[in-house]
Structures are given as C-alpha cells and as structure tokens.
Amino acid sequence: MAQHSNPGGASRVRRRALLGTVVLVVLVALGSLAAYLTRDGRRSSEPPAPPPSSPTASSSPSPPGPLTGTPVLPVPPKTHDPIAFGKAAAAALWSYDTRAYSQTELRTALRGWLTAEAKYADPDSVDRVVPSPVLWKEMAANGQFATAEVSEGHFPDAFTQALQEDPGAITQAYVYAVTVSGKQSIAWKGAPAGGAESRSTTLAVQCRPGHPCTLVGVMPSVAP
Structure with a gap:
C-alpha cells in the first residue's frame, strides 16, 4: 500500500528535537533521552481490561463512585513547585473513570495540563498514557475506573547533578525532570476491591518564574 505524507509529521519531529535539546541540557546523563527522541509511536502499557463478566456479575454491587469533593476530570494545580506539580500530574495520568466521561474527554483534559509553548509541549507522550x-470501550462496558495514590516525588540524580554543574542551563526553558512514585488501584463491576500495582514515571515539567507550572511531556522510561 502506498505511503501518504503526513503534514503534521515534520512539525512533530521538529518539536521533539527541540524538546530533546532543552531537556538534554539538564538530563545529559539520562540514557532514556535517546529513546524519547526516537520513539516509534508504540503505545505504552495501558490499564488492563477486566476479565469478561460472569453470568452472575449483574447481581454484584457496583464499585464505589469517584471520591466526593474532587473534580471528575483532572484539573492542573496552580503551583510554582515542579515537584508538587509533577506529583499532581502523575496522579492525573494514573487515574480514569470510564463511567463518568469518554476517552476523548479525558485525553482533552490531560492535554490541558501541557505548556502553551507549542515548541516544547509533547502531547503525543500524554496521549499514549490514555487507553x-x-x-476504553471494553473497559467502559465493565464500569472500570482507577484511582492513584502518590507516595513521593523528586528530581532525578542526573538532573540534580547537571544543575549543580551548570545552574544557568535551565534558564532557557525552565524545564525540570521530576520522578514520581505511587500506586494505581483499579476496580470494576463485580470487583469493587479490584487490584493495585506500584507505578513510577518521570515527567518533564516547565516552571517559568512568575507562571504556574505546566507539563511538557512524559519520559519513556523512569529516571532514578
């Protein structure tokens, strides 16, 4: 089959290359950077779909709804602390509720966390986190949802070392690397207790002076 040109492909490549240049200044020691610049678009591991409902599942109690007092769709916090923002972003990326909104609505909401500076923002890396x-359709049929619990966040060692060696390097784009660890709990109809697994991710976060932090992208591997 003939290959068709993708008008947006070149711009995405240029954006990734520019983002890579910026992050390289402060993450030169991270081997994951090369994968970030050359990733082939494969979707990262998605939340597992629950097993097919048994004939008696319809009589089982439905899983509890979202926690009260919190917004249904994730809203970015107004903070100037890159670690606090990174922890909030990780929690948003690890959470979803197929009973409350559509896949498109969640993807749009998460894109709202991205920096408005298009030359740095990497929406593709965020899209890959969404089922x-x-x-999503299969998960929604089972009323699947996930909640997140963040245990800690920190600057990776390589990032800290790079800043110590060249403190002024970050002043071009003010992009910080933040590694977050926690737990994702998944439940669905017939299994309100669900299951939980440990999660870790490294995010690129932009915190320009005088402006709330925003998300730049999700790194393809975790930086310690």
Missing part, C-alpha cells in the same frame, strides 16, 4: 478508544 486507546477500543480498550
């Missing part, structure tokens, strides 16, 4: 439309 695909096909998987």
Whole structure:
C-alpha cells in the first residue's frame, strides 16, 4: 500500500528535537533521552481490561463512585513547585473513570495540563498514557475506573547533578525532570476491591518564574 505524507509529521519531529535539546541540557546523563527522541509511536502499557463478566456479575454491587469533593476530570494545580506539580500530574495520568466521561474527554483534559509553548509541549507522550478508544470501550462496558495514590516525588540524580554543574542551563526553558512514585488501584463491576500495582514515571515539567507550572511531556522510561 502506498505511503501518504503526513503534514503534521515534520512539525512533530521538529518539536521533539527541540524538546530533546532543552531537556538534554539538564538530563545529559539520562540514557532514556535517546529513546524519547526516537520513539516509534508504540503505545505504552495501558490499564488492563477486566476479565469478561460472569453470568452472575449483574447481581454484584457496583464499585464505589469517584471520591466526593474532587473534580471528575483532572484539573492542573496552580503551583510554582515542579515537584508538587509533577506529583499532581502523575496522579492525573494514573487515574480514569470510564463511567463518568469518554476517552476523548479525558485525553482533552490531560492535554490541558501541557505548556502553551507549542515548541516544547509533547502531547503525543500524554496521549499514549490514555487507553486507546477500543480498550476504553471494553473497559467502559465493565464500569472500570482507577484511582492513584502518590507516595513521593523528586528530581532525578542526573538532573540534580547537571544543575549543580551548570545552574544557568535551565534558564532557557525552565524545564525540570521530576520522578514520581505511587500506586494505581483499579476496580470494576463485580470487583469493587479490584487490584493495585506500584507505578513510577518521570515527567518533564516547565516552571517559568512568575507562571504556574505546566507539563511538557512524559519520559519513556523512569529516571532514578
């Protein structure tokens, strides 16, 4: 089959290359950077779909709803602390509720966390965290949802070392690397207790002086 040109492909490549240049200044020691610049678009691991409902599942109690007092869709916090923002962003990326909104609505909400500076923002890396439309439909049929619990966040060692060696390097784009660890709990109809697993991720966060922090992208591997 003939390949068709992608008008947006070149701009995405340029954006990734520029983002890579900025992050390279402060993450030169991270081997994951090369993968970030050359990733082939493969979707990262998605939340597992629950097993098919048994014939008696309809009589089982439904899982509890979202926690009260919190917004249904994730809203970015107004903070100037890159670690605090990174922890909030990780919690948002690890959470979803197929009973409350669509896959498109969640993807749009998460894109709202991205920096408005298009030359740095990497929406593709955020999209890959969201379950695909096909998987979302399967999950929604079972009323699946996930909640997140963040245990800690920190600057990776390589990032800290790079800043110590060249404190002025970050002043071009004010992009920080933040590694967050925690737990994701998943439940669905017939299994209100669900299951939980440990999660870790490294995010690129932009915190310009005088402006609230925003998300730049999700790194493809975790930096310690």
